[in-house]
Amino acid sequence: IESGSLFRLQRMLNALHPAEIAHLLESSPLEQRKIAWELIKRENEGLVLIELNDDVRSQLTEEMDTGDLIEALKDLDTDDMADFLQGLPDTVIQETLSAMGRQERERVEVVLGYDEDTAGGLMDTEVVTIRSDVTVEVVLRYLRMRGDLPSHTDRVIVVDSYDKYLGVVSLSKLLTSQPDDSILFIMDHEYSAIHADTDKNEVAALFEDRDLISAPVINEVGKLLGRITIDDVVDVIRDEAEHSIKSMAGLNEEDDLFAPILPSVKRRAVWLGTNLITAFMAAAVISQFTETIESAVALAVLMGIVPSMGGIAGSQTLTMVIRGIALGQIGKSNTHSLLRKELLLGLINGVIWAVVVFAISAIALKDIEIGILIGVAMLLNLLAAPLSGVLLPLTLRKMNIDPALAGSVLLTTVTDIVGYAGVLGLASLLLPYLRQIFA
Amino acid sequence: IESGSLFRLQRMLNALHPAEIAHLLESSPLEQRKIAWELIKRENEGLVLIELNDDVRSQLTEEMDTGDLIEALKDLDTDDMADFLQGLPDTVIQETLSAMGRQERERVEVVLGYDEDTAGGLMDTEVVTIRSDVTVEVVLRYLRMRGDLPSHTDRVIVVDSYDKYLGVVSLSKLLTSQPDDSILFIMDHEYSAIHADTDKNEVAALFEDRDLISAPVINEVGKLLGRITIDDVVDVIRDEAEHSIKSMAGLNEEDDLFAPILPSVKRRAVWLGTNLITAFMAAAVISQFTETIESAVALAVLMGIVPSMGGIAGSQTLTMVIRGIALGQIGKSNTHSLLRKELLLGLINGVIWAVVVFAISAIALKDIEIGILIGVAMLLNLLAAPLSGVLLPLTLRKMNIDPALAGSVLLTTVTDIVGYAGVLGLASLLLPYLRQIFA
Known part of the structure; x- marks a missing residue:
């Protein structure tokens, strides 16, 4: 790139909103990303960094020296600053904290004291507080004197x-309100504050249900610590969804489109390796029946259909249940009804598809015996699929394992094994008799 | 349930927030849902209905008569009311509209005039407007006179x-600001308004990027039509994510945990049926090689490993690309880089897993020939997987087909066929020679 176009690119970049610059960086291959980053104005760096996903952010900050980092950080809100610092090495955190003013440092330290997945870790400590024994007029005068309010202040x-x-x-x-109204009289006493150790997904549910813009955060004795604003909650909602989607494919939600190759290979290899174990388990099942296959090679042709359908049916149930768990819709009281409903669905679908594959095998392939075997195995697997689709994620949750991450591999293990064992086991038991009947 | 506990349940229900009542209804099996619905107070009905997903809502509204519906609707915001009405039969819409006051009807009709997936369909028409040639004091007096502001009013x-x-x-x-400041002087002239026909996902991206609470909506000549508030945008974000997650398993995002059986059977059957076609296509491929399988039944045992690994690798790429498309991160300019990166990842993973399966086959199963065949086929399939993982969703998008819905079935078709054809094709070509070499 020649210097003229580089200059134009720089001007164009810095005219964008920080979030848009962040998008652009995330969508750029590694080399271009680094060039673009060099072109961003000093005063925008902090705002852009905070909008980036963790992966891209740490890529870029690794190459910055501490002085530049402190410079980039200095205009951020306390919650953003704490979020940012949590991803940095301890020595850099210490250096950055000690370069701050006392008041600011104390604020950031309060937020850093809470887990980043709790209300305390999400909160911003800059709040506008008033007393209850004054009038509206006094508050208005105070606000005018104070000048700018923190962003997203919808209530004091x-x-x-x-x-x-x-x-x-x-x-x-x-x-x-009228200027001489008392705050005590007009204030909302019922507006509930959030405890600092509330889980962030609970906070998000509360904001969604109550349509909140901001909510106060208190400690265990009711002392005000800060407030959470909707912009941070939107990020939580987005992250939760990305986490579910990517976990279900064995990806990391921070995996970026142009992540460096080696970490990506490592992350994806875990999932592929787990699947290889599953595949070899299925192979071990099949290997028990080599004689049966040798006696009817049509089995080798058609047996894959049964685990395949089971995998699809199971993943449908699994997806419903994982979302139900994430959205807090599944508890002890409705597990039984859910299981009953999914099993009934499995039974109906099982009968339908058992008949279809039987019909195809019998008519198109002219093999009634194999048709019966595949049909019955299909029915069995389409019952095993919803059973494990409901029970596996609930069991994983009890064991504190993320069902979105581990559920689908375990599920296909079940549906593969039941599928292959079903077809081949039935064949080894019944094929000789069926052959006699339909001979 | 006896009447005493029913009364307690009713009291408990109506003490909840409408969104929480909606959650409860969504998490309840069909019968309980109907009983609970009967217990909800008239004045809460509208607010609860608007929080429910479309499926559950239409279940409940089908049994209400028009008079009750109008009663339930009357206190809702215009955007909620329009959203609600869009799901009802035309005759009910007409009846409901004619039962409203003129001003309210006109407002709802404006919103109904826009597609529900656009800014116009999302907007609320209740806005507080002021002129630029007045002072802050005049505005403050006007607001005091006006009383309550519409919810989520963060700016006039x-x-x-x-x-x-x-x-x-x-x-x-x-x-x-000071009371005698002029509005012209303190107003934000740069704050951009949203065109009424902007797609709702674009609206959501704008709110996320700019951390907005509300944004004005204008028509093509710049006339103010209404405003969009963050609570509606949060719903859009949530819906988009649910849509992606559920589509990828062939489910409908409105599918509810306790949806009636028959519609669920129908929806899931579509996906199972499509998969059955894929499975039979794979079977057709295998059937071309029955002789090869008869000559080496170990192939039947191990051949399933190759399509299985390809399916996993492909779905990882597919998920990355589908999210990249949904978040607007993939365009013409970076498709090539992305494809190159995913192919490189596929190559590295392909080599790793080819070596692993070869080693397992050669050492544990003492079958070097089959190990070579499976290894090479694995490498080929782990290159085909990212290729289709990138190209399929991009092609589907060009054809205006939702890649989240159709992508994964098409992808497994490719990885199954390449997988089976790879193993068995290579075997039929090379196995005799390999046998001679390693005999």
């Missing part, structure tokens, strides 16, 4: 003199 | 006397 938080959380007043309430 | 919208959009003023700006 009412606390007592010990910073204990009492309630909130929305900005629209402040704007539509 | 500045328009001229023809309702042409000019800009916005945030509530926090109003609160922190």
Whole structure:
């Protein structure tokens, strides 16, 4: 690239919003990504970094020195700063913290003190608080004096003199109340605060259900610590969904489109390796029946159909159950009904497809015996599939293993083994008799 | 259930937030769902209905008469009302509209005039507008007189006397400005409005990137039509993710955990039927090589490993690409780099797993010839997998077919056929020679 076009690229890049620059970097192959990064203005670096996924971010920060990092970080919100710092080596965290002003450092340290997957780790500590014993007019005067409010401030938080959380007043309430109204009178006492150790997915569910823009965060004795805003919750919702989607294919949700080759090979190899074990287990099952296959090679042609259909049916149930778990819709009280419904579905689908494969085998391939065997094995596997589709993820969850990650490999292990063992086992038991009947 | 516990259940139900009631209904088996629905107070019905997914909602509304529906609808926002109405039969829409006041009807009709997948279909028409030639004090007086602001009002919208959009003023700006500041002076002229026919996923991307709470919606000549708020955008984000996840398993994103059996059977059967065709195509490939299998039954035992690994590798690439498309990260400019990267990944993984299966076959099963065949076929299939993982979804998108829905079935068709044809084709060509070499 010649210098003229480089200059144009630079001007174009820096005219974009930080999130759009981040998108562009994530969609660029490695080499171009590095060139583009060099062109981004110093003052945009922090905002762009915070919008990048973890993988791309650490790629870029690895090559920055601590001074540049501190410079990039300095204008960020406390929650973004804490989130960013959590991904850096300890020595860099210490250096960055000690380069900050005392007040700011203390704020970031509060957030760093909580797990990043909790409300405490999500919260921003910059909040506008007022007392309950003043009037609207006093608050309006205070806000005017204060100047700019933190971004996404839709309500101010009412606390007592010990910073204990009492309630909130929305900005629209402040704007539509009479100047001499008392805060105590207009505040919302019912607006519930979130405990700092609440799981972030619970926080997201609360925001979604109640259509919140912001919510106060308190500690175990009710002291106000900060607030969570919808923009961070949107990220949580997006991440949760990406996590589900990518886990189900054995990918990491931070895997980026142009991740360096070696880490990608490693991540994907885990899943491929696990699947190889499953495939060899299926092969071990088949190898028990070599004599049966030798006596009817049509079995080798058609036997793969049964595990294949079981895998599809099972993954449908599994997907429903994994989403049900993620969205908190599955508990003890409805597991039985769910299992009954999925088994009934499996039975109906099993009968339908057993008849179809029997018909195809009998009419098109003129092999009634094999048709019967494949049909019966199909029915069995389409019952085993929903059974494991419901029970496997629930068991994994009890063992604190992510069902989205491990569920589908385990499921195909079951449907492969039941599928092959079904066809070939039935064949070795029944084929001689069936041959006699239909001879 | 006896009447005492029914009464307690009713009290408990109605103490919940509408979204929580909706969750509860969605997590309940059919019979319980109907009983619970009967217990919900009239005034909550509309709010609960709007939170339900389409399937459950239409189940419940089918049994309501038009009068009850109108009653349930009357307190909803215009966007929710339009969304709700779109799912009802035309006659009910007409009846409901004619039962409304003129102003409200006109508002709903504006929203109904736009596709529900566009900004126009998402917007709410209730907005607070002001003129630019007044002072902050005048606006504050106006707001106080007006009383309650529509929910999620974080900024008021500045328009001229023809309702042409000019800009916005945030509530926090109003609160922190001096009373005699002019709106023209403090307003944000750069805050961009969204065109009514913008696709809803683009709207969501804009809200995510810019961390918006609300955005004005305008028509093609710049006239203000309404505004979109973050709560509706969160639903769009959630729906998009659910759609991706469920489509990839051939499910409908509205499929509910306890959907009635028959529609579920139908939906799942489509996917199973398509898979059966794929499976029979694989069987047709195998059937071309029955003689080869008869001469080496170990092939029947191990041949399934190759398509299985190809399916996994392919689905990993496919998932990356489908997400990349959904998030707008894949375009003409980076397709080549992506393909190159995925092929390189496939090559490395192919070599690794080819060596592993060769080693297992040669050492554990003491069959060097079959080991070579399976290894080479594996390498070929682990190159075919990323190739189709990248090209299939991109081709489907060009044909306006949802890659999340059709991609995975087509992909396994390719990996199954390449897998089986690879192992068995190589065997029929090379096995005799290999036998001579290693005899």
